[in-house]
Amino acid sequence: MPSAATRLRLIVFLLRLSGAITVSAFLAMLLPVDWMASTHEWLGLGAFPRAPVVEYLARSIAALYGFHGALLLLISTDPVRFRPLVWFVVVVNISFGLMMLAIDLHAGMPAYWTAAEGPPITALGLVLGLLNRQPPTAGNEP
Numbered sequence: 001m002p003s004a005a006t007r008l009r010l011i012v013f014l015l016r017l018s019g020a021i022t023v024s025a026f027l028a029m030l031l032p033v034d035w036m037a038s039t040h041e042w043l044g045l046g047a048f049p050r051a052p053v054v055e056y057l058a059r060s061i062a063a064l065y066g067f068h069g070a071l072l073l074l075i076s077t078d079p080v081r082f083r084p085l086v087w088f089v090v091v092v093n094i095s096f097g098l099m100m101l102a103i104d105l106h107a108g109m110p111a112y113w114t115a116a117e118g119p120p121i122t123a124l125g126l127v128l129g130l131l132n133r134q135p136p137t138a139g140n141e142p
Contacts, residue, residue, distance in 0.1 A: 014124060014127065015079065018124055033050070087129075090128045093121050095125075096121055097117075100117050
């Protein structure tokens with residue numbers, strides 16, 4: 001097992017990396033619908049369904065991902081103090097990643113999409129959980 005200082009640096013890095021990726025979903029929330037439709041087709045997902053509920057779901061999910069990313073960035077500022085929240089992120093990521101894998105498979109999403117969504121989220125939760133098993137000490141902050 002890496003030293004407490006190394007584990008803490010890795011926790012901070014993983015939280016910031018994941019936070020930066022997911023906070024960028026705020027940009028997707030602002031996309032014009034025509035851009036959403038073009039991206040949808042470019043990804044090989046067929047014609048974008050033009051219905052108010054589809055636009056609502058796309059924007060609200062992007063906002064939710066964005067706020068999740070902001071929370072991860074906040075937690076990364078002091079993972080020792082926010083250690084209970086790091087554990088919450090561990091449990092949520094493992095659960096959510098497995099749920100997304102099941103949803104993607106059930107919905108018939110392309111293999112690249114399925115591989116790039118649920119498994120990395122689950123893996124992040126597992127790695128954070130392993131790194132957070134032993135408490136990092138406040139004196140070893142990066």
